[in-house]
Amino acid sequence: MRYLDHAATSHPKPAPVLAAINEWFEAFGISADRGDSHQAVEVNQRVTAARRGLGELIGVPGERVAFHSGATESLNLALRAVLRPGDTVLTTAFEHSSVVRPLRALTEERGIVTEILPPDPDFGLAPARVVTALERLRPRLFVFTHASNVTGALFDARAFCEAARANETLSLLDVSQTAGLFDIDVGADLVAGSAHKGLHAPPGLGFLTARPGLELAPQKQGGTGSAVALADHPTTWPSAFEAGTPNTPAILGLAAALAWLVAEDRDQLAARALARTQDLEDRLAAIPGVRLVGTPTGPRTPVTSFVHDDLDPAELGAMFAAADIHVRTGFHCAPWIHGHLGTAAAGTVRISPGPAVSADDIAAAAAVVAG
């Protein structure tokens, strides 16, 4: 199988990541913050290293990094912790269902008001428009994705966060598409993301960070391994936002993945994937009937979407499957953006290369479409 779906999850995982996961099952088997054995101490050190490494990428201390089952859980918890009845929230048309659906639920539950920024005519999001919207609305929260998981557009998150701060608006940044690929230390109050995409850790792990000084009420209560004698859930991070047995093998995998990203040079890995994406787009653009969808004119991630005049995305999906190439078709869990892209009826074909994707993989993918 040729794997071209790195925007969903990266594959294959680096060998040191697999080794770290395996080592936990073989040598440790102990959950983080549970127990005092030598092995428990070793596990805790590795988990602390994972928190610290991730915190460094985001620009927060390690203890402000809470681990969850995935970015979806992190986003849900953050939205529920921040938004109060009647609050206004600003967001963008590029958001994933993990933001769209909790906002819909909170509209029902708490009467929040959601304002959705549509894309610019070139399918970007100019900071000036974000500033205008923030000044006009002065919302409680601005929640936005760092990059579109459909078009690959990479947004100026630093400018967005600065504008939010200037308007006393909290910022919640979704780095699921960018963590491990690009700079995510951009001054957001809250950062949520996924470990299994660009960070190359296993699935079942996401994270939420909160800048020091930003205190939020815990949204889930349960065992933390700390302060167990108290009946109330702790309010200190990371325990405040962690409840229940953590996914320790995945966290150890993340620790190994963070080290691997440094050793391999993250910028080099991203550049390789971007070069493959550009090669693919050049090939696709030359195929009669193909229309690239929302292709970024500015900064971007290694993600591209396209449609075909004569072939439904689902038909193209079956053709890719027949060629043993894994791509994605449909709406990619981003329900709002397709109305703007003109793809509301059937979605797109999305191809998202990773660092290990070869020129041959790209040629094979283009050949499927060329017929």
Next chain:
Amino acid sequence: MPAAQGRFSRQVRVPQIGESGQAKLAHAKVLIVGVGALGTHTAEALGRAGVGQLLLVDRDIVELSNLQRQHLFEEGDATNGTPKAVAAAARLARLNSGCEVQPHVADCSAAFLDETFPSDAAKPDLVLDGTDNFPTRYLLNDWCARHDVPWIYAGAVGTEGAAMVIPPRGPCLRCIWPDPPANADVANCETAGILSPAIAAVTAFQVAEALKLLTGNTEATAAGIFTCDVWRGSYQRQELATTPAPDCPVCSRQDFPALSAPPTAAVTLCGRDAVQVDPPRREPVDLATLATRLQGAVEELRRTPHLLRFVADGCRFSVFPGGRALVFGVRDPLRARALYDRWVGLG
């Protein structure tokens, strides 16, 4: 009032049935798989004859094109798109309120059979084939052999039909035809049409054999395969081997391939009026052969190197060389499976 004087009096008067046979019918449980032309004929006959329990399984809905030959359905069922099993059960309840009818709007899979009949005590006394495809028949064959239940094969297309009793100890369908025929080679009612007397002829055989088996007249069952061509006026029975084939996996090795075969997957595409049907990996499908078979029966038939497209039953189909298909214009996976089996039929 004894049955001899009541609604079953004419049947009881037939000496092979009698009061005791009628009592056995009242306690009988029959599973009818496929409630189309074959299934509605047999369900009506057995329901009227006084069979105590009928289980009807069909995943499809009533359509106008069914009414020419399928009993129990009315125009309103087609207008409403009523599930066939439900429409048939409603009508049977009016024909014989003493018959307990259970409709199942479902795909007849190994899992369905195991869930519906979780124990030997719950299993049916007899299974009647009312299907339109061989993969389901091989499933019935293997399940019935495994659970020691007789079943009666039947099929009809054009002006011809065939039926035969498959005893639980064989010879079974696999003894006679070791492998299911390639469906692309099999004519079906959509492409070849069907005359209702062909249905009547084969279901007459099925019902008569059912009455024998259910009343304990096992020794009277007709051996071999019944075939007919109602246009030629030819009705005959051909004797077949009376002992199981030595290399039959079911009869000789107690191996039941269809019970462990992966089922065909059908998934509604997220946010679309479309279902992807994906049969277990098989030999590549010859799209050219399929196109030839569908010629004239479907609209907008078009073939490219990668896919075959056509419109049928108001839905657009795209079939790929691996057997996968997309059915546009439908959201219900069961309906899509039914349409797939009808038009693509790779099972």
